[in-house]
Amino acid sequence: MSALNLTARIGVIGAGAMGAGIAQVAAQAGHQVLLLDNRAGAAAQAIDNIDRQLGKRVENGKLAAEVRDATLARLHPVESAQALADCALVIEAIAENLEAKRALFVQLESVCSAQCVFASNTSSLSITAIAAPLKHPQRLLGLHFFNPAPVMPLVEVVCGVASDPALADCLYDTVKAWGKKPVHTRSTPGFIVNRVARPFYAESLRLLQEGAADCPTLDALLREAGGFAMGAFELTDLIGHDVNYAVTCSVFDAYYCDPRFQPSLAQKALVDAGRLGRKSGQGFYCYSEQAKRPGPSTLPDAPAAQTCVVEGDLGAAQPLLSRLQGNGVKVISRDGGGLLRV
Incomplete structure (x- = not known):
C-alpha cells in the first residue's frame, strides 16, 4: 500500500501545540486538513498562530509567500467530529488519557468510513489498549510526531497487537512523503524515543534533587560535554512538564514500577504549581520578558591534563x-x- 494521495483529506483532533503542528505539516505537504478541538475557537486560533509563525518565516526569507498562502488555504477549523466523515486519515492529538482516547475513537468509528485510517499521536500509551474497544482495531495505529512537529523530522509509526501491517506501511510512506523520517516500532512502553529518553531526564532530575548542581550547570554539562542541543531542564521546559511528567508516569507504570523510570518529585512540584515551562512562563527557568537566564557554575581555568x-x-x-x-x-x-x- 502506497502513501495517501494528496486528494485525501486529513483530520486532526486536538489544536494544542502538537495537533496544530501536525495539521501544519499535512497542509504544507498538500492535503486539505480539518482541525477539530473541543474548546470553542481553539482550532481557529491555532490556525491564526500558524499564520503568524509562517509569516515570520516569510519575513526572514525562509519561505515563499505563495507557500504560506497555499498552506493556510488548506487549513479548515471544524466544530464537530461529524465534519471528519470524509477523511481518509484522522490523527488524534488530545490529552494523554487512555479512556478519553478510547471514547474518541469509538465515536469516530461511528462517523468515518470503513476505509478511514485512525492514528494516535500518543507518546507512551499502549496502541493495543487504545484500539481494544473498537469493532475494527486493525485500523488504528500510532503516529507519534515530536515537538515542534513542523521542525522535528522523526515520526514513530507504532503497531499494536491488532494493527494492520499494510496500514503501517501506508502511514510510513505518507509521512515520508510529508518530508519526515519515519521508523516502524511496536507498541511497547514509551515506544523507542520515550523509552530511551527517560534516563536522559531522570539522571539530571536526580542530581538536582540530591543537590549535586543547579539546573544551568547540569544543562551546560549535557550541552558542552555530552554534545546535546539542550539540557534536560531546558528541554522539559520546552516540552511542557504536564506532558513530560505524564509520559514518565506512564512508562514507570508500564514497566511495573521499575525504579529506573521513577518520576521526579521536583518535576511533580512544578506540575502541581502550574509551572509547566515555556507555555506557562515558568518552569525550571523563568520566561518573562524581564527574566535573565542564570549561568552555570564553573571552575577556574586550569591546565589541560597531559x-x-x-x-x-x-x-x-x-x-x-x-x-x-x-x-x-x-x-x-x-x-x-x-x-x-x-
Whole structure:
C-alpha cells in the first residue's frame, strides 16, 4: 500500500501545540486538513498562530509567500467530529488519557468510513489498549510526531497487537512523503524515543534533587560535554512538564514500577504549581520578558591534563579513552578495578 494521495483529506483532533503542528505539516505537504478541538475557537486560533509563525518565516526569507498562502488555504477549523466523515486519515492529538482516547475513537468509528485510517499521536500509551474497544482495531495505529512537529523530522509509526501491517506501511510512506523520517516500532512502553529518553531526564532530575548542581550547570554539562542541543531542564521546559511528567508516569507504570523510570518529585512540584515551562512562563527557568537566564557554575581555568592512568576495564566509560587520546592525552593502562586517574 502506497502513501495517501494528496486528494485525501486529513483530520486532526486536538489544536494544542502538537495537533496544530501536525495539521501544519499535512497542509504544507498538500492535503486539505480539518482541525477539530473541543474548546470553542481553539482550532481557529491555532490556525491564526500558524499564520503568524509562517509569516515570520516569510519575513526572514525562509519561505515563499505563495507557500504560506497555499498552506493556510488548506487549513479548515471544524466544530464537530461529524465534519471528519470524509477523511481518509484522522490523527488524534488530545490529552494523554487512555479512556478519553478510547471514547474518541469509538465515536469516530461511528462517523468515518470503513476505509478511514485512525492514528494516535500518543507518546507512551499502549496502541493495543487504545484500539481494544473498537469493532475494527486493525485500523488504528500510532503516529507519534515530536515537538515542534513542523521542525522535528522523526515520526514513530507504532503497531499494536491488532494493527494492520499494510496500514503501517501506508502511514510510513505518507509521512515520508510529508518530508519526515519515519521508523516502524511496536507498541511497547514509551515506544523507542520515550523509552530511551527517560534516563536522559531522570539522571539530571536526580542530581538536582540530591543537590549535586543547579539546573544551568547540569544543562551546560549535557550541552558542552555530552554534545546535546539542550539540557534536560531546558528541554522539559520546552516540552511542557504536564506532558513530560505524564509520559514518565506512564512508562514507570508500564514497566511495573521499575525504579529506573521513577518520576521526579521536583518535576511533580512544578506540575502541581502550574509551572509547566515555556507555555506557562515558568518552569525550571523563568520566561518573562524581564527574566535573565542564570549561568552555570564553573571552575577556574586550569591546565589541560597531559596524562591519565586507567586501571582495569572502565565498562561503559571505556569509549572515552579514544576521545582522550584524540585530544592529545597520554593514556597509561594498568591492571585494576576500573578506575580513571587524572
